[in-house]
Amino acid sequence: MGQTLTEFDTIAAISTPIGEGGISIVRMSGEDAVKIANVVFKGKNLLKVPSHTIHYGHIVDPEDAQIVDEVMVSVMLAPKTFTRENIVEINCHGGIVVTNRILQILLKNGARMAEPGEFTKRAFVNGRIDLTQAESVMDIVRAKTDRARQVAEAQLEGGLLEKVQAMRQDILDTLANVEVNIDYPEYDADKVTGEQMIKVAEAVGDQIDDLLSTAAEGTALRNGLATAIIGQPNVGKSSLLNYLTQSDTAIVTDVAGTTRDTLEEFVAVKGVPLKLIDTAGIRQTDNKVEKIGVERSKKALNKADLVLLLLDASKELSAADTALIEATADKKRIVLLNKIDLGQKISVAEAKKLTNSTVIAASILRKENLDELKEAIKTLFFNGIENSNEQIMVTNQRQVGLLEKAKRQLQDVVQALRAGVPIDLAQIDFNGAWDTLGEITGESSPDELINQLFSQFCLGK
Numbered sequence: 001m002g003q004t005l006t007e008f009d010t011i012a013a014i015s016t017p018i019g020e021g022g023i024s025i026v027r028m029s030g031e032d033a034v035k036i037a038n039v040v041f042k043g044k045n046l047l048k049v050p051s052h053t054i055h056y057g058h059i060v061d062p063e064d065a066q067i068v069d070e071v072m073v074s075v076m077l078a079p080k081t082f083t084r085e086n087i088v089e090i091n092c093h094g095g096i097v098v099t100n101r102i103l104q105i106l107l108k109n110g111a112r113m114a115e116p117g118e119f120t121k122r123a124f125v126n127g128r129i130d131l132t133q134a135e136s137v138m139d140i141v142r143a144k145t146d147r148a149r150q151v152a153e154a155q156l157e158g159g160l161l162e163k164v165q166a167m168r169q170d171i172l173d174t175l176a177n178v179e180v181n182i183d184y185p186e187y188d189a190d191k192v193t194g195e196q197m198i199k200v201a202e203a204v205g206d207q208i209d210d211l212l213s214t215a216a217e218g219t220a221l222r223n224g225l226a227t228a229i230i231g232q233p234n235v236g237k238s239s240l241l242n243y244l245t246q247s248d249t250a251i252v253t254d255v256a257g258t259t260r261d262t263l264e265e266f267v268a269v270k271g272v273p274l275k276l277i278d279t280a281g282i283r284q285t286d287n288k289v290e291k292i293g294v295e296r297s298k299k300a301l302n303k304a305d306l307v308l309l310l311l312d313a314s315k316e317l318s319a320a321d322t323a324l325i326e327a328t329a330d331k332k333r334i335v336l337l338n339k340i341d342l343g344q345k346i347s348v349a350e351a352k353k354l355t356n357s358t359v360i361a362a363s364i365l366r367k368e369n370l371d372e373l374k375e376a377i378k379t380l381f382f383n384g385i386e387n388s389n390e391q392i393m394v395t396n397q398r399q400v401g402l403l404e405k406a407k408r409q410l411q412d413v414v415q416a417l418r419a420g421v422p423i424d425l426a427q428i429d430f431n432g433a434w435d436t437l438g439e440i441t442g443e444s445s446p447d448e449l450i451n452q453l454f455s456q457f458c459l460g461k
């Protein structure tokens with residue numbers, strides 16, 4: 001991340017969702033942004049206005065001198081902008097045709113269509129933000145709960161960046177020391193440096209552990225806790241999904257085997273983000289379609305962080321129920337005894353003894369005791385996770401993978417030095433850890449990785 005600005009062409013994109021709305025924003029970034037805007041804008045001379053000002057006028061197609069729309073145009077001059085380049089934002093009337101037309105006119109007059117994430121990528125390449133901050137921009141856009149947003153904002157403020165940079169600095173300082181001692185070898189310099197390297201490797205390793213301990217909550221906040229609704233056919237799984245999502249996404253009928261595919265919905269239950277997965281009732285079946293559904297249910301179960309196991313309380317516990325209890329035994333689990341409006345043949349105490357889990361007796365149909373279920377989900381989530389007030393968290397698999405790799409490299413350093421390996425050999429892994437940590441912030445990331453990362457962004461971001 002150098003301080004010098006890389007020269008780029010001028011890009012343009014629609015930065016608001018495509019559709020009808022109050023206003024839409026077409027954004028341009030690059031050296032010529034103001035020049036191009038000025039060609040198509042009728043109002044003040046934009047080349048002469050101060051930076052960070054907004055101006056009323058009209059977009060006129062230079063080709064036929066026709067007025068396209070009445071607009072407000074913001075001019076923000078480099079370097080104090082999101083991309084560190086000149087940025088022009090055209091606020092036009094919301095509407096697909098108008099917005100597209102303005103974009104087309106900009107493209108005809110010298111701008112190039114931006115790729116997904118290209119604005120944010122320029123902010124990264126021009127050194128305004130690091131990779132963790134770029135990722136957080138996307139996370140803020142996608143945040144489904146307020147807590148997830150808070151964590152993303154903290155990351156955008158550079159919280160994770162600072163921690164990673166501090167660790168890299170510690171490693172670098174030690175490396176510098178080693179270099180000095182190699183250049184001026186004295187009697188016990190090697191031993192002293194070796195001990196120092198072990199100390200730093202262990203200290204940085206501990207800091208990595210601290211960060212990794214936030215990963216479970218961090219990734220759950222970002223992606224939602226994968227929650228599989230499991231149970232026999234007709235027990236009320238789809239009814240529960242619909243209740244929790246307050247919609248009628250899933251088809252509910254009294255026909256056993258209604259749901260034949262897994263269905264995913266994102267909900268926040270008392271602030272806990274869940275990725276709910278409604279599944280086909282698990283049973284032996286000869287129906288081809290249902291069979292596939294049952295297989296998918298089993299897969300969903302494997303991947304689940306949390307299982308909501310539904311049992312029909314109005315009937316005696318069956319062998320099939322027992323099989324499901326066993327199949328879900330090693331998962332975080334809440335057992336819901338459903339249909340108590342039809343009588344209760346399985347008691348909460350009995351189910352508790354059998355499952356060693358939180359058990360709630362409820363009626364989804366009558367919406368009875370469902371708040372207890374929500375409370376139970378909340379308790380499970382926030383108790384299972386430490387540092388729950390922590391703002392600086394590891395929120396995605398990319399970060400987790402790199403931290404784990406750096407941790408292994410540091411462990412190797414310690415092991416090697418303890419085994420008497422010469423310091424200049426152990427140093428290779430120490431160097432490696434420094435590099436790996438740099439990949440988290442993007443300081444030592446290969447280009448293709450960076451391109452791939454930004455291509456996941458939305459257009460206009």
Ligand SMILES: Nc1nc2c(ncn2[C@@H]2O[C@H](COP(=O)(O)OP(=O)(O)OP(=O)(O)O)[C@@H](O)[C@H]2O)c(=O)[nH]1
Nearest residue numbers: 233234235236237238239257258259281363364365
């Ligand atoms: N009496 C009663 N009926 C319920 C309750 N919850 C769900 N039902 C009914 O049970 C039937 C099956 O509900 P679903 O939600 O489709 O059950 P499912 O588990 O998704 O079923 P499959 O998709 O076939 O596996 C429907 O007729 C629901 O209205 C309840 O608490 N009490």
Ligand SMILES: [Mg+2]
Nearest residue numbers: 237238258259
């Ligand atoms: Mg169903």
